[in-house]
Amino acid sequence: DAGVTQSPTHLIKTRGQQVTLRCSPKSGHDTVSWYQQALGQGPQFIFQYYEEEERQRGNFPDRFSGHQFPNYSSELNVNALLLGDSALYLCASSLEVGRTEAFFGQGTRLTVV
Amino acid sequence: GDSVTQMEGPVTLSEEAFLTINCTYTATGYPSLFWYVQYPGEGLQLLLKATKADDKGSNKGFEATYRKETTSFHLEKGSVQVSDSAVYFCALSDRSNYQLIWGAGTKLIIKP
Numbered sequence A: 001d002a003g004v005t006q007s008p009t010h011l012i013k014t015r016g017q018q019v020t021l022r023c024s025p026k027s028g029h030d031t032v033s034w035y036q037q038a039l040g041q042g043p044q045f046i047f048q049y050y051e052e053e054e055r056q057r058g059n060f061p062d063r064f065s066g067h068q069f070p071n072y073s074s075e076l077n078v079n080a081l082l083l084g085d086s087a088l089y090l091c092a093s094s095l096e097v098g099r100t101e102a103f104f105g106q107g108t109r110l111t112v113v
Numbered sequence B: 001g002d003s004v005t006q007m008e009g010p011v012t013l014s015e016e017a018f019l020t021i022n023c024t025y026t027a028t029g030y031p032s033l034f035w036y037v038q039y040p041g042e043g044l045q046l047l048l049k050a051t052k053a054d055d056k057g058s059n060k061g062f063e064a065t066y067r068k069e070t071t072s073f074h075l076e077k078g079s080v081q082v083s084d085s086a087v088y089f090c091a092l093s094d095r096s097n098y099q100l101i102w103g104a105g106t107k108l109i110i111k112p
Helices: none
Strands: A005-007 A009-014 A019-024 A029-035 A046-051 A053-057 A063-068 A074-078 A087-094 A108-112 B005-006 B011-015 B019-021 B025-027 B031-038 B044-050 B056-059 B064-067 B075-077 B086-095 B100-102 B104-111
Touching: A005 A087, A009 A019, A019 A087, A019 A108, A029 A074, A046 B100, A063 B056, A074 A087, A087 B031, A108 B019, B005 B086, B011 B019, B019 B104, B025 B031, B031 B064, B044 B100
Parallel strands: A009 A108, B011 B104
Antiparallel strands: A005 A019, A019 A074, A029 A046, A029 A087, A046 A053, A063 A074, A087 A108, B005 B025, B019 B075, B031 B044, B031 B086, B044 B056, B056 B064, B064 B075, B086 B100, B086 B104
């Protein structure tokens, strides 16, 4: 079992650009959540996807959007990047039935310059 | 809204010392409580959890008890090792939506 995999591991973008981050959930998991972790802080919930729909959303602007595919993998898109978007972006997967605990990927380190 | 407060770090201890990392929470319902650990350069790993009051979660020598009366979930270990050096996060999830609410993290440094 490969666990939760995220790509790319590191990324450097320029202000104003757009970025897409990808996540493959743990085998058998159907729910994907995305978190933003700024340096030295705890993760902040961005949104959660289940059955290809955004089910919950945290306090993030519309520049942050996502998608879940039929195979349960997911993408996080961020438009019009700001310097403050620089962070570690974490993907977590879980199983809806029984509300199992979340398993996290290694994260994607995004740097906006 | 729901929130989690952890003791600030870094916490520096000698090997074989006793560890306590304090965590308190505010929640309107009856959340599940978690401790996650983040080793340098790695993602978050679930260390232990408790889903109801008075439950004790334990793993790898670490323990934490869900105390509803004091709204606390303190992490303890009787004898720490250098390999325990990491950042520890306390988190809660509301039973209705499973969104995780996190503390700021506590960096633990164990010296040989």
